[in-house]
Amino acid sequence: MASNQTIRLLLIFFLAFSAAANNCSTKPLTLPIGNVTLGNGVAVNRGVYVKLGNQVTSLRLTTNLNNTGVRNALDCDLLNSTARTVCLGASGSIYAPESSNTWRQVSPDEFASNVSTIDTHAVGETVIVGYETAKFSSNVEVKGYPLEVWSNLTSTNRSGLAIGSGSSFLQKLLSVSAAPSRAFGLFYGSRSQSRPTDGALTIGGIDLARLKGRWSNHSAGMQGLDYSCPLQVRIKDIRLNNTKGSFSLLADPQLTVPACIDPQQNAFTFTQAIYNLWSNFTGHPANGSLPGEPPFTSQTYPKDREPLIGTLTVTLDDGFETIIPHYELLSEERGNDAQGRYAVVNASRVMAAVSNDETLPVPILGGVYLSQNYLFVDYDKGTFHLATADLDTHDQDIVPICEGGATPSPSHGSRRLSGRKIAGIAVGVAAVVLIALALALWWARYRTRQDGAPRDGTSQKETPQNGTSQNGTSRDEASQGGTHKDAELEPNERRQELPTSAPS
Ligand SMILES: *[C@@H]1O[C@H](CO)[C@@H](O)[C@H](O)[C@H]1NC(C)=O
Ligand SMILES: *[C@@H]1O[C@H](CO)[C@@H](O)[C@H](O)[C@H]1NC(C)=O
Ligand SMILES: *[C@@H]1O[C@H](CO)[C@@H](O)[C@H](O)[C@H]1NC(C)=O
Ligand SMILES: *[C@@H]1O[C@H](CO)[C@@H](O)[C@H](O)[C@H]1NC(C)=O
Ligand SMILES: *[C@@H]1O[C@H](CO)[C@@H](O)[C@H](O)[C@H]1NC(C)=O
Ligand SMILES: *[C@@H]1O[C@H](CO)[C@@H](O)[C@H](O)[C@H]1NC(C)=O
Ligand SMILES: *[C@@H]1O[C@H](CO)[C@@H](O)[C@H](O)[C@H]1NC(C)=O
Ligand SMILES: *[C@@H]1O[C@H](CO)[C@@H](O)[C@H](O)[C@H]1NC(C)=O
Ligand SMILES: *[C@@H]1O[C@H](CO)[C@@H](O)[C@H](O)[C@H]1NC(C)=O
Ligand SMILES: *[C@@H]1O[C@H](CO)[C@@H](O)[C@H](O)[C@H]1NC(C)=O
Numbered sequence: 001m002a003s004n005q006t007i008r009l010l011l012i013f014f015l016a017f018s019a020a021a022n023n024c025s026t027k028p029l030t031l032p033i034g035n036v037t038l039g040n041g042v043a044v045n046r047g048v049y050v051k052l053g054n055q056v057t058s059l060r061l062t063t064n065l066n067n068t069g070v071r072n073a074l075d076c077d078l079l080n081s082t083a084r085t086v087c088l089g090a091s092g093s094i095y096a097p098e099s100s101n102t103w104r105q106v107s108p109d110e111f112a113s114n115v116s117t118i119d120t121h122a123v124g125e126t127v128i129v130g131y132e133t134a135k136f137s138s139n140v141e142v143k144g145y146p147l148e149v150w151s152n153l154t155s156t157n158r159s160g161l162a163i164g165s166g167s168s169f170l171q172k173l174l175s176v177s178a179a180p181s182r183a184f185g186l187f188y189g190s191r192s193q194s195r196p197t198d199g200a201l202t203i204g205g206i207d208l209a210r211l212k213g214r215w216s217n218h219s220a221g222m223q224g225l226d227y228s229c230p231l232q233v234r235i236k237d238i239r240l241n242n243t244k245g246s247f248s249l250l251a252d253p254q255l256t257v258p259a260c261i262d263p264q265q266n267a268f269t270f271t272q273a274i275y276n277l278w279s280n281f282t283g284h285p286a287n288g289s290l291p292g293e294p295p296f297t298s299q300t301y302p303k304d305r306e307p308l309i310g311t312l313t314v315t316l317d318d319g320f321e322t323i324i325p326h327y328e329l330l331s332e333e334r335g336n337d338a339q340g341r342y343a344v345v346n347a348s349r350v351m352a353a354v355s356n357d358e359t360l361p362v363p364i365l366g367g368v369y370l371s372q373n374y375l376f377v378d379y380d381k382g383t384f385h386l387a388t389a390d391l392d393t394h395d396q397d398i399v400p401i402c403e404g405g406a407t408p409s410p411s412h413g414s415r416r417l418s419g420r421k422i423a424g425i426a427v428g429v430a431a432v433v434l435i436a437l438a439l440a441l442w443w444a445r446y447r448t449r450q451d452g453a454p455r456d457g458t459s460q461k462e463t464p465q466n467g468t469s470q471n472g473t474s475r476d477e478a479s480q481g482g483t484h485k486d487a488e489l490e491p492n493e494r495r496q497e498l499p500t501s502a503p504s
């Protein structure tokens, strides 16, 4: 029967289509970033949940390191119980290697042969290295996970999950097939006081539902800065708007200044020169002191300065603009309370998400900067991208980014990043196929009933082909109504790159 043939043709077409698309055998790994209650059941840290052996940690992300580093629990053990809880929260997780029977310490030399680098540590910091079994929140378990355990009673360092360019975390996930590639998408979420939001780190994928507007493109890796940071941008302007007006924090508006993106600290960390202007325009108490008041830190202010800490607009050299809203920039004074939580410690003072470091050669754009942006990093391609984040969406539209796609080329990234269009096409194709199947069935019935002159079946066979090639644009837009906004994408040659998990 003609209709059977039609159906078979359509099926063959459909299967061939999905086979060509099937290049990512591993699904992207999405790890939530949020509050995790630590070992003693009291302290809380905002980070990525990682269970190291038998111990729960919650690690902050940092792009400046290559190996996961946790503070040795001994640093806090020496203290009384209240101080221990504070220490636990302030360290952003601790770990006791001697209490875990899956920990295997190795010599630095053996460690160095398995990881790309050993991170530099502060002089006097004691560091032991080895392997542990790491469990992530989606029940992904990784044996032989490389770990640096450091100890220093006075250091203000925090424990961190390293997502630097030589990250052994990303490398390990790839080597045990827990992620399809080292590329990652990050929605940082927010640590603001009034609108805290959980974030998500997607390894080997990108959450297109979070994207708004176009990409701002950058080269990853060291750009000749004498400062270790793989995510460097050039800033054209940092502008403070407040009740007194609009002020640039860059002394020379003709120049662009390099900056690093690193979410380890939530606040912006400005160089002294930028901070001096900021503190002047925001009315920070000179030298941090006011008569009859305990000293202010570089971040804290008397409450009446609130209107001066308005919004901050960061403009990159390509014109990409990020507006940090007032609620992200300002909170009541927060710190680690006696419960080891990050909480309000003095409601009579306000605190800005801007600090300074006179030793820094470049400003650091911390978590607050990423609270408004989606970050996508592909070290293998040497690129990273920023786009305005959709803060209101409740959708997830995760598209895998696979290792060594079909046709690596300089423009490869653009096609890889066009996942939503791909998904749109896939949905479109599936819809066309389904409609064609229904038509074919209807036609078969119609023929058995009517037995009249056959209609022209060819146009139906061709429908799906037309649907795919012609339709990257229109179908896709249809499928994007609602919350999705478009990242700029060109609909060319996208068929070979259909992701496996494209909705269908
Ligand atoms: C615990 O230690 C801290 C300093 O480490 C001290 O200020 C505090 O008074 C001690 N608390 C108790 C109950 O001993
Ligand atoms: C600890 O802090 C020092 C100095 O601030 C820094 O050089 C070092 O990289 C940090 N180490 C870790 C593991 O964060
Ligand atoms: C601890 O770290 C600080 C600064 O990070 C450093 O100055 C000091 O030498 C270190 N001390 C020890 C005992 O590790
Ligand atoms: C580290 O490398 C050595 C050889 O250099 C190998 O024998 C060992 O299994 C590796 N360990 C892990 C956990 O990958
Ligand atoms: C991380 O690894 C990359 C690539 O191996 C290297 O260029 C960078 O210096 C390393 N970073 C640190 C802090 O060691
Ligand atoms: C800041 O003020 C300038 C000058 O009035 C204005 O052009 C800009 O849109 C303002 N930015 C924000 C975020 O309000
Ligand atoms: C600090 O701000 C005042 C006005 O608020 C201005 O007159 C002064 O020039 C500023 N100082 C610097 C160093 O920018
Ligand atoms: C701030 O400190 C410097 C020196 O430390 C001093 O010369 C200056 O007078 C101080 N300013 C105020 C307003 O106290
Ligand atoms: C995380 O915990 C802090 C207290 O440490 C709380 O203020 C905040 O609302 C929590 N975040 C979320 C998203 O619930
Ligand atoms: C809290 O802030 C107020 C206003 O600056 C100050 O008077 C008070 O001493 C502060 N309390 C503490 C415990 O620092």
Ligand SMILES: *[C@@H]1O[C@H](CO)[C@@H](O)[C@H](O)[C@H]1NC(C)=O
Residues within 6 Å of the ligand: 023, 024, 025, 180, 402, 403, 404, 405, 406
């Ligand atoms: C995807 O396909 C390319 C070429 O066909 C191949 O080189 C690559 O290894 C594949 N990637 C995965 C994750 O299967």
Ligand SMILES: *[C@@H]1O[C@H](CO)[C@@H](O)[C@H](O)[C@H]1NC(C)=O
Residues within 6 Å of the ligand: 215, 216, 217, 385, 412, 413, 414, 415, 417, 488, 489, 490
């Ligand atoms: C930025 O990168 C994306 C993806 O690689 C590409 O589609 C787009 O054209 C690039 N935009 C600019 C302005 O270069």
